[in-house]
Amino acid sequence: METPLLKEALHRSCWVQVLVDAPVRERTYTYRLAADMAAAEGDIVCVPFGGQSVGGIVVGCLEELPAGLDAQRLKTVEAVLGSGFFPATLWPLLVRVAEYYLTPLSRVIEAALPPGILSRARRRLRLVRPVSPMAEWGLSTGAKAALQFLEAQKSSDLSWRFCVQQLPEGQQALKELLARGLIESYFAAGERVRPRTRQYVALTGGPSGLTPRQREVIHCLRRLGGEASVEQLVEAAHTTRSLIQNLDRLGHLRLFERQVFRSAHHAVPADAPKILTPPQQWVLEKLNTAPPGPVLLEGVTGSGKTEVYLQAIAPVLARGESALVLVPEIGLTPQLGDRFRARFGEQVQIYHSALSEGERFDGWRRMLTGEPQVVVGTRSAIFAPLPRLGLIVLDEEHDGSYKQDRPAPCYHARTVALWRAELCGCPLLLGSATPDLASFRAAAEGQYLHLQMNERVAQRPLPAVEVVDMREELDRGNLTPFSRTLQQALQQMHAAGRQGILFINRRGYSTFVLCRSCGETLRCPNCAVSLTYHRLESGEHLRCHYCNYGRPQPRHCPHCRSPNLRYFGAGTQRIAAQLAEQFPALRVLRFDRDTTARKDGHRAIIEQFARQQADILVGTQMLTKGLDLPQVTLVGILAADGLLNQPDFRAGERAFQLLTQVAGRAGRGEEPGRVILQTYAPEHPVVQAASGHDYRRFATSELTERRALGYPPYEQLICLQITGSEQQWVIAAAEALATMLEGDGAFEGQLLGPAPCTVERVANRYRWQLLIKNTAAAAGRARLQDLLALYATPPGIGVSVDVDPLRLL
Ligand SMILES: Nc1ncnc2c1ncn2[C@@H]1O[C@H](COP(=O)(O)OP(=O)(O)OP(=O)(O)O)[C@@H](O)[C@H]1O
Numbered sequence: 103m104e105t106p107l108l109k110e111a112l113h114r115s116c117w118v119q120v121l122v123d124a125p126v127r128e129r130t131y132t133y134r135l136a137a138d139m140a141a142a143e144g145d146i147v148c149v150p151f152g153g154q155s156v157g158g159i160v161v162g163c164l165e166e167l168p169a170g171l172d173a174q175r176l177k178t179v180e181a182v183l184g185s186g187f188f189p190a191t192l193w194p195l196l197v198r199v200a201e202y203y204l205t206p207l208s209r210v211i212e213a214a215l216p217p218g219i220l221s222r223a224r225r226r227l228r229l230v231r232p233v234s235p236m237a238e239w240g241l242s243t244g245a246k247a248a249l250q251f252l253e254a255q256k257s258s259d260l261s262w263r264f265c266v267q268q269l270p271e272g273q274q275a276l277k278e279l280l281a282r283g284l285i286e287s288y289f290a291a292g293e294r295v296r297p298r299t300r301q302y303v304a305l306t307g308g309p310s311g312l313t314p315r316q317r318e319v320i321h322c323l324r325r326l327g328g329e330a331s332v333e334q335l336v337e338a339a340h341t342t343r344s345l346i347q348n349l350d351r352l353g354h355l356r357l358f359e360r361q362v363f364r365s366a367h368h369a370v371p372a373d374a375p376k377i378l379t380p381p382q383q384w385v386l387e388k389l390n391t392a393p394p395g396p397v398l399l400e401g402v403t404g405s406g407k408t409e410v411y412l413q414a415i416a417p418v419l420a421r422g423e424s425a426l427v428l429v430p431e432i433g434l435t436p437q438l439g440d441r442f443r444a445r446f447g448e449q450v451q452i453y454h455s456a457l458s459e460g461e462r463f464d465g466w467r468r469m470l471t472g473e474p475q476v477v478v479g480t481r482s483a484i485f486a487p488l489p490r491l492g493l494i495v496l497d498e499e500h501d502g503s504y505k506q507d508r509p510a511p512c513y514h515a516r517t518v519a520l521w522r523a524e525l526c527g528c529p530l531l532l533g534s535a536t537p538d539l540a541s542f543r544a545a546a547e548g549q550y551l552h553l554q555m556n557e558r559v560a561q562r563p564l565p566a567v568e569v570v571d572m573r574e575e576l577d578r579g580n581l582t583p584f585s586r587t588l589q590q591a592l593q594q595m596h597a598a599g600r601q602g603i604l605f606i607n608r609r610g611y612s613t614f615v616l617c618r619s620c621g622e623t624l625r626c627p628n629c630a631v632s633l634t635y636h637r638l639e640s641g642e643h644l645r646c647h648y649c650n651y652g653r654p655q656p657r658h659c660p661h662c663r664s665p666n667l668r669y670f671g672a673g674t675q676r677i678a679a680q681l682a683e684q685f686p687a688l689r690v691l692r693f694d695r696d697t698t699a700r701k702d703g704h705r706a707i708i709e710q711f712a713r714q715q716a717d718i719l720v721g722t723q724m725l726t727k728g729l730d731l732p733q734v735t736l737v738g739i740l741a742a743d744g745l746l747n748q749p750d751f752r753a754g755e756r757a758f759q760l761l762t763q764v765a766g767r768a769g770r771g772e773e774p775g776r777v778i779l780q781t782y783a784p785e786h787p788v789v790q791a792a793s794g795h796d797y798r799r800f801a802t803s804e805l806t807e808r809r810a811l812g813y814p815p816y817e818q819l820i821c822l823q824i825t826g827s828e829q830q831w832v833i834a835a836a837e838a839l840a841t842m843l844e845g846d847g848a849f850e851g852q853l854l855g856p857a858p859c860t861v862e863r864v865a866n867r868y869r870w871q872l873l874i875k876n877t878a879a880a881a882g883r884a885r886l887q888d889l890l891a892l893y894a895t896p897p898g899i900g901v902s903v904d905v906d907p908l909r910l911l
Pocket residue numbers: 376377378379382401402403404405406407408409534535559727728729730766770
């Protein structure tokens with residue numbers, strides 16, 4: 103597929119920068135390219151490194167040697183082992199991500215590639231058989247020994263490194279055999295992620311003269327389309343493997359290995375396209391006639407956005423192109439994946455980080471085949487190597503999980519999706535009931551096509567939201583976390599045989615444990631936060647939600663030995679327990695990070711609930727997204743206040759989105775829904791807007807405020823985090839950085855801080871931050887990068903950069 107022009111350009115570059123597969127900090131090195139070798143960015147190569155041959159990936163091709171490098175001392179690339187791991191448009195995307203997020207390209211490549219391709223990239227070799235008796239003529243003694251060694255090996259597929267270790271002068275000897283064409287060298291992923299194959303059988307139309315039994319088998323194979331897996335044929339023809347092998351020997355059919363792709367799928371019943379509602383119809387028409395570019399689909403909860411995605415993708419596949427569908431959390435991939443597979447069958451594959459290495463490796467290679475397919479995945483799937491991309495969809499585009507916090511690159515999948523769509527010339531469809539304010543602004547200003555669906559499918563009403571003032575409950579002597587309104591509603595729901603959802607902001611049992619005698623809270627020894635109490639089958643535990651430190655619950659206060667410990671704040675576990683106590687008839691299920699940790703944990707719990715094996719689902723924000731269960735009529739939001747009072751200018755936006763999304767889980771079936779929102783601040787504008795389902799009112803007032811304060815989406819923020827184990831050094835480093843930035847004439851940004859992060863110490867490291875308001879766009883980022891390169895980071899101090907941070911830590 104390379105154009106001649108590109109080929110020529112490749113031949114001219116004599117040096118390559120290679121990201122080596124070695125456990126070293128600085129991982130990019132420059133190598134010489136032999137005159138007869140061509141390499142392009144993204145190729146997998148084999149290079150000498152620290153006395154060994156290691157795998158690596160070409161990250162740059164150079165025509166001239168960079169200043170300061172001595173040509174004499176550079177080593178030569180040993181072999182180009184594979185190319186085509188990145189389709190043409192993906193490489194420039196990675197480069198753009200690296201530039202924008204001020205991250206080395208090598209880090210971006212690592213984030214994009216599935217694990218197991220680079221880290222296990224190994225050079226392998228194979229003897230070219232048959233070996234002619236003349237082969238040894240003219241070979242050196244070492245090469246002769248090597249040849250004999252290889253002939254004696256049982257396996258025909260050997261690791262280059264293994265052979266080098268086994269042979270005296272191995273490297274030299276193997277190179278000699280390679281030059282003589284006696285061995286072949288190639289790239290392979292490591293043992294654990296080798297392609298899986300299965301035996302297939304095909305008709306050959308070979309010689310006639312068969313026994314009736316054999317003829318029956320051939321006949322059966324013809325009915326199967328002339329080709330089938332051996333297992334399939336054995337079963338369909340009621341025959342045996344040995345009979346098939348016999349037919350193969352006789353030339354009546356042919357056995358062969360075919361690569362199969364591992365996948366964790368299970369069967370789903372097929373469905374047909376739904377008849378669109380008028381709003382869906384209108385949106386789809388607009389989509390199909392729009393020029394390529396971003397589209398914001400603002401559709402209320404339950405308006406049927408998924409059906410729009412499905413019907414927008416169908417013509418893409420029909421054209422022979424592929425589609426990429428992103429969801430914010432792994433927990434949503436089973437549900438959405440099932441809906442897509444019901445429509446498009448095996449053309450759909452799921453891709454996220456909880457898959458096994460083998461599954462991800464296979465997924466990646468299947469994408470590279472270019473066959474039309476739909477990839478449903480989380481954040482990192484934005485780098486899916488689909489060569490012919492016809493549409494990108496981001497569902498719940500407002501969701502913060504699209505942003506990677508760490509490690510670098512701290513990319514936002516939505517931002518990357520905008521670039522990718524631009525590079526591929528394909529549309530990007532951003533869907534949400536509560537769009538991110540940046541997307542809303544871009545749409546309002548005409549940069550995106552703005553489409554709306556203001557009503558639910560079948561004109562079902564949005565659920566009525568009742569705001570309950572919890573101060574009043576307290577006055578009336580109700581000390582439980584359930585208001586009287588909610589208690590009644592739970593009873594009514596149960597009597598009607600319906601289901602409900604209770605949303606609570608925190609997992610665990612209680613948020614902190616306090617000693618009533620001395621007033622100390624039990625804190626994490628490594629972090630500046632209190633420990634959370636968890637009740638486990640194995641006993642009572644305290645756990646840190648920042649560093650995962652855990653300890654058994656002490657009987658006495660560690661400070662004063664008093665036994666009077668008290669538990670404050672309610673988490674999912676405590677609510678579930680209290681609910682069971684107060685409403686013994688209700689069957690309760692818990693849905694949070696603790697109960698869904700197992701592989702397929704999400705699916706298991708959702709399915710259990712969908713099968714009506716429980717009446718109430720108690721969960722954290724995980725259950726706010728995308729759940730579509732028609733029998734849910736009641737949603738209770740236990741304490742909205744924890745969401746409202748966070749020290750972050752985005753707290754209001756996040757709270758509004760969350761409340762609206764949770765509320766949107768109710769009344770998605772025939773029966774209308776009811777939402778009970780409990781709060782100590784019923785007059786709060788966010789509570790008001792959310793209870794009125796009034797996104798516009800909220801967005802407009804919030805944007806006005808952001809503009810006045812110069813916050814995103816009007817100005818760009820960049821956060822520098824400075825960490826270290828000694829507090830005074832961290833502060834000193836942060837101040838030195840601030841002084842440097844302030845003193846630089848070319849840097850126009852505005853500086854806030856340095857200040858300690860909200861939780862100043864995590865896992866025994868102190869964290870301070872510097873917030874930069876970048877008023878100069880790309881020029882500002884470039885200048886910042888130069889300055890950071892000049893800054894001599896003191897030993898033991900870490901500086902990390904987060905462009906467009908979502909959470910101010
Ligand atoms: N045209 C249609 N005819 C009948 N039912 C439909 C149609 N479109 C969607 N539905 C059904 O309506 C329900 C809601 O659709 P969907 O889950 O896509 O909503 P959504 O807009 O994604 O909501 P949310 O933002 O809350 O996730 C689903 O059960 C879906 O099967």
